[in-house]
Amino acid sequence: LLSRGGRHDDHMGNEIDEQPVVARRVLDALAPSIRDGALWNRLGLPPVEEIDRVAVLGCGTSLHAGRALAGVFARVGRIPTRALTASEAAHEVWEPRTLVVAMSQSGETADVLRALDGLPSGHGTVLALTNNTASSLARRADAVIDCLAGPEIGVAATKTFVAQVLTGACVALSGLSVSGRADAAVLDADLSALAATPDALSGALHAWRDRAADLAADLVTASGFLFLGRGAGLVYAAEGALKLKELSYRWAEHHAAGELKHGPLALVDAGTPVFVVDDGDPRLDVDIAEVEARGGRVIRVGERALRVGGLSLQLPRTGPSWGPLETVVPLQLFSRELALRLQRNVDKPRNLAKSVTVA
Numbered sequence: 001l002l003s004r005g006g007r008h009d010d011h012m013g014n015e016i017d018e019q020p021v022v023a024r025r026v027l028d029a030l031a032p033s034i035r036d037g038a039l040w041n042r043l044g045l046p047p048v049e050e051i052d053r054v055a056v057l058g059c060g061t062s063l064h065a066g067r068a069l070a071g072v073f074a075r076v077g078r079i080p081t082r083a084l085t086a087s088e089a090a091h092e093v094w095e096p097r098t099l100v101v102a103m104s105q106s107g108e109t110a111d112v113l114r115a116l117d118g119l120p121s122g123h124g125t126v127l128a129l130t131n132n133t134a135s136s137l138a139r140r141a142d143a144v145i146d147c148l149a150g151p152e153i154g155v156a157a158t159k160t161f162v163a164q165v166l167t168g169a170c171v172a173l174s175g176l177s178v179s180g181r182a183d184a185a186v187l188d189a190d191l192s193a194l195a196a197t198p199d200a201l202s203g204a205l206h207a208w209r210d211r212a213a214d215l216a217a218d219l220v221t222a223s224g225f226l227f228l229g230r231g232a233g234l235v236y237a238a239e240g241a242l243k244l245k246e247l248s249y250r251w252a253e254h255h256a257a258g259e260l261k262h263g264p265l266a267l268v269d270a271g272t273p274v275f276v277v278d279d280g281d282p283r284l285d286v287d288i289a290e291v292e293a294r295g296g297r298v299i300r301v302g303e304r305a306l307r308v309g310g311l312s313l314q315l316p317r318t319g320p321s322w323g324p325l326e327t328v329v330p331l332q333l334f335s336r337e338l339a340l341r342l343q344r345n346v347d348k349p350r351n352l353a354k355s356v357t358v359a
């Protein structure tokens with residue numbers, strides 16, 4: 001079952017490989033209608049000037065995609081934005097003129113449906129971002145956008161994550177581009193980054209396929225893993241930790257790297273594997289040094305630093321507002337390879353379901 005390229009015996013492997021194609025499909029469908037606001041208008045969403053805040057909600061991997069999307073509204077549009085765990089949404093205070101973006105690949109997640117049912121009247125507009133436009137979620141929303149991932153069979157979400165981030169980014173950039181609220185430089189950088197995404201994803205697949213397998217062989221006996229990030233990279237650390245625990249049944253935690261010294265550093269011992277999602281924040285070098293000083297084994301993904309003769313030279317911080325999306329690829333590959341070595345069923349992890357219809 002251990003595979004090193006080509007078609008796989010499991011759906012998850014194939015779905016990971018499909019991500020550049022999915023990204024291309026999303027961009028072909030949506031990118032041409034970003035600039036003039038056509039995509040935003042086609043969805044019937046209110047002008048961005050009439051939106052005071054954005055609340056993105058979802059569960060698990062869809063919530064992570066939502067957090068990445070929240071970064072687009074916040075960084076490009078400077079709109080107050082929060083990402084909410086759907087099962088906790090009942091404890092929120094809702095205000096009018098809120099755009100609620102409900103994220104769910106299945107569109108049937110009970111926690112998400114219940115959160116929407118609990119919204120007070122006059123809260124604002126609900127946009128459903130889903131891989132199932134005939135779903136219960138779609139029926140509850142004011143507007144629906146298909147994330148175009150195609151059928152995803154593996155219980156662990158992979159290509160739907162990438163599709164949700166990119167679809168959400170296209171919609172947000174479309175509304176912001178005609179709003180007068182957008183930071184023009186960030187908007188332009190994001191549009192260029194969008195176009196480069198399929199290549200970035202396929203580059204990550206090629207760069208990491210064998211490396212992930214070798215790492216999994218090395219780390220097969222590790223009992224726990226840390227995932228660190230900062231800023232827009234943090235959500236990818238969170239997704240890496242979720243994938244790892246879901247697939248391998250090993251303990252995995254994610255933290256903002258700045259929190260290390262406030263507790264998690266105590267977990268680091270000789271050989272403790274620590275994945276660091278590098279979004280270009282130079283402070284990560286210090287975080288890494290802290291881990292290495294305790295004997296931790298750092299695996300850096302998404303490097304924006306060049307190492308020359310032991311020195312780390314930072315590349316310009318040109319990452320898009322949704323963060324270093326391609327870093328999810330090595331994290332997915334590693335989780336799958338580790339799970340295969342541990343003889344887990346990577347398509348159907350124990351205790352989990354593809355669509356969680358109980359709240």
Ligand code: AGP
Pocket residue numbers: 059060061062063103104105106107108109112155156157158246352353354355356
């Ligand atoms: C992802 O790998 C998980 N299987 C899980 O966290 C999932 O993302 C979550 O249950 C939400 O599902 P949804 O996207 O169908 O709403």
